[in-house]
Amino acid sequence: MPKARSKKFKKRSFHGNRHRNSVPKNNVSTASATKLNTLESSDGLEYDIQESKGNRIIDIQTLLGVFSILSCPKCFATGLKLTEDSKEGLCSNFAIVCKCGFMAGFTSTPKENKKCSLNTLLVFGLRLMGRGFSAGMKLLCTLNLPYVCKKTFRIHELKLLEAVKYSCEENMKAASNEVQNLKKTTTCGVSVDGTWQQRGHMSLNGCVSVISIDTGKILDLEVMTQYCEMCEMNIKCDHECSNYKGSSGNMESVGAFRIFERSVMKRELQYTEYYGDGDSKAFLKVKDIYGEDTFTKLECIGKTKGLGGKGKLTDKFIDKLQNYYGIAIRSNAGSIEKMQSAVIAAFFHCCSSNRNLMHGQCPDGKDSWCRYKRALSDKRQYLEKSPGLPNSVMKVIKATYLELCDKHLLKKCLHGMTQNNNESFNNVLWTILPKETFVQQKTLFLGSYIAVLLFNSGYLGLLPIFNYLKIPIVPLTLKKYMGIDKERVMKSKRQSLPSTKLSRKKQKAKKKSKLVKNEVKEGLKYKYGEF
Numbered sequence: 001m002p003k004a005r006s007k008k009f010k011k012r013s014f015h016g017n018r019h020r021n022s023v024p025k026n027n028v029s030t031a032s033a034t035k036l037n038t039l040e041s042s043d044g045l046e047y048d049i050q051e052s053k054g055n056r057i058i059d060i061q062t063l064l065g066v067f068s069i070l071s072c073p074k075c076f077a078t079g080l081k082l083t084e085d086s087k088e089g090l091c092s093n094f095a096i097v098c099k100c101g102f103m104a105g106f107t108s109t110p111k112e113n114k115k116c117s118l119n120t121l122l123v124f125g126l127r128l129m130g131r132g133f134s135a136g137m138k139l140l141c142t143l144n145l146p147y148v149c150k151k152t153f154r155i156h157e158l159k160l161l162e163a164v165k166y167s168c169e170e171n172m173k174a175a176s177n178e179v180q181n182l183k184k185t186t187t188c189g190v191s192v193d194g195t196w197q198q199r200g201h202m203s204l205n206g207c208v209s210v211i212s213i214d215t216g217k218i219l220d221l222e223v224m225t226q227y228c229e230m231c232e233m234n235i236k237c238d239h240e241c242s243n244y245k246g247s248s249g250n251m252e253s254v255g256a257f258r259i260f261e262r263s264v265m266k267r268e269l270q271y272t273e274y275y276g277d278g279d280s281k282a283f284l285k286v287k288d289i290y291g292e293d294t295f296t297k298l299e300c301i302g303k304t305k306g307l308g309g310k311g312k313l314t315d316k317f318i319d320k321l322q323n324y325y326g327i328a329i330r331s332n333a334g335s336i337e338k339m340q341s342a343v344i345a346a347f348f349h350c351c352s353s354n355r356n357l358m359h360g361q362c363p364d365g366k367d368s369w370c371r372y373k374r375a376l377s378d379k380r381q382y383l384e385k386s387p388g389l390p391n392s393v394m395k396v397i398k399a400t401y402l403e404l405c406d407k408h409l410l411k412k413c414l415h416g417m418t419q420n421n422n423e424s425f426n427n428v429l430w431t432i433l434p435k436e437t438f439v440q441q442k443t444l445f446l447g448s449y450i451a452v453l454l455f456n457s458g459y460l461g462l463l464p465i466f467n468y469l470k471i472p473i474v475p476l477t478l479k480k481y482m483g484i485d486k487e488r489v490m491k492s493k494r495q496s497l498p499s500t501k502l503s504r505k506k507q508k509a510k511k512k513s514k515l516v517k518n519e520v521k522e523g524l525k526y527k528y529g530e531f
Contacts, residue, residue: 030489030492030493030495030496031216031420031421031424031492032458032488032489032492033489033492033493034215034216035215035216035217035455035456035457035458036457036458036460036485036488036489054474054475054476054477055109055118057143057145060082060084063082064082067082067096081096081097081098082094082095082096083095083097085105087146088116088119088148089116089118089119089122089146089147089148089152090108090109090116090118090119090122090140090145090146090147090148091107091108091109091111091116091118091119092107092108092146093105093106093107093108094106094107094108112469112470112471117469117471119148119152119156120156120159120160120469120471121471122136122148122156123136123153123156123157123160124160124465127157127160127432127443127446127447127450128432128450130431130432130433130434130447132153132437132439132443133150133153136153157442157443157446158442159469160446160465160469161442161445161446161449162468163465163468163469164446164449164450164453164465165445165449166464166468167449167453167461167462167464167465167468168221168449168450168452168453170464171452171453171456171457171461171464172218172219172220172221172267172452172456173267175212175215175217175218175219175456176219176267176268176269178215178217179212179214179215179219179269180268180269182214182215183214186268186269186270187269187270187271187272188212188213188214188269188270188271188272188273189212189213189214189271189272189273189274189275189298190210190211190212190213190219190271190273190274190275191210191211191213191275191276191419191421191422192208192209192210192252192256192259192274192275192276192282192283192422193208193209193252193276193277193419193422193423193426194206194207194208194251194252194255194256194282195207195208195209195422195426195429195430196248196251197430197433197435197438197439197444198435198438199435202248203248204225204226204227204248204438205224205225205226205227205433205438205439205444206223206224206225206244206248206251206252206255207221207222207223207224207255207429207448208221208222208224208251208252208255208256208259208282209221209422209425209426210256210259210260210271211421211422211425213273213275216421217455217456218425218452218455218456219263219267219269220259220262220263220266220267221259221448221449221452222255222256222258222259223243223444223445223448224243224244224251224254224255225242225243225244225440225441225444226242226244226245226246226248227242227438227440227441228241228242228441229440229441242441243441252282253281253282253284253285254285255282256282256283256285256286257282257285257286257289260286260289260290261289270290270294272290272294272295272296273295273296273298274286274287274295274296274297274298275298275419276297276298276419277419283295283297316509316512316513316516317350317389319509319512320350321346321347321350321401323505324346324347324349324350325343325346325347325404327346328342328343328345328346329343340405341361343404343405344361344402344405345361345362345363345370347398347401347405348360348361348362349361349362349370350386350388350389351388351389351394352372352384352386352388353384353386353387353388353389354383354384354385354388355388356388356391357372357384358388359372359373364376364377365377366378372384424455425451425452425455428451428454428455429447429448429451432447432450432451432454433447433448433451450462453465458481458484458485458488459481459482459484459485460481460482460485462481463478463481
């Protein structure tokens, strides 16, 4: 009888990992979870992954071997042949020919209106990944698969552009109707931001997005480009030229004006509250578009500029001052007095040191955010570890900081809103259209419309494109798209947990502290124009 296996070698059962139960299902609300609330109802969508549908890669010799099993042994022995009549990218036309006179043809993938939808889906998939013709050629050549020519690739892009443009417009109309149903009015607040494909305000391509403050979805988009291939080649003929002429820095103002000008006609909305970061003249361009005194300009509380100063300021201290300023703004939204008091208290709290304690304006009590005041309330000794700032340096930055405590400025931050949604959309946009690769007008519009669908509705928002192109949605595609969206929601919830946020801040501070120590130890090694 064999010896019993020792208990110490017994395989451990899986009881979950750090990601399995780290996200509460109900009490964490994120922007992605709010926008993709359709996932809860999408569970009713039926899909059967056991059904043999979809596309597969198969070797031709293997296919011929299958026919040898299914066909008559006598006919196969006398010369049954499989020939490839023609190729249309990934779609091939085959014929089975026998010496006895039998002949039958078939295609490798089904066709819709005598056209292979697989090639269109290939182009669609490449654009979703931010890649184009060259990347597709490298991939399929490596896999030993046929590929379409560049002209055919562009034809499929134009077909996709038509479908994506229609789906995007319908999606933004639905987002506008959602705002009207939510607010029971035709006026709403929006955050406006422009983004460019190339840094340094020298880009030929740009985009302006208007996002609802209430739903976090894109209501309208203006894609602009200064590049025209026909004009660059000096070809004089009737063609669709670039839709903008001027400096790159002025794109945001012009784009915002175009969007606000058509808001009533196309969206049946008036954007009466303008949330911006103040880095362009876009607000001045649109402030009287509905008439005088119809606009309210509000500042984004996520961007605070001018906190730097001269003297012995380290990057670590500047980050600390910015963080405390932002926390004071967000924690006191709705009260101008509390906000101003908290902002001033945050400045002196950051500048405080063990030799010069400056916690007089910090809130008292055991629940105070100030450690010194908590220790004082518990009647225990507190040792200030922060180096603070010397008086000479503090006097230099104090005047600049107090300008940020002005009630007129803080009044614009009472709403507690940010432009984070715009920044998130910009990230999605330039993932689909990478900044390192210049694209022409049609590709720019195609990528921008895809980005809107993904931002507003996730990957399930791409399904209307399939319907427009009359391409069947197979169960595997539906299941995978739903899985991607669910993972996006779960990831956003994990990253929104207080413990996760605190961990990110600690890691960032640790990394910055390490870099500063290395720079001090090594001395000046690189600086523009110094050597």
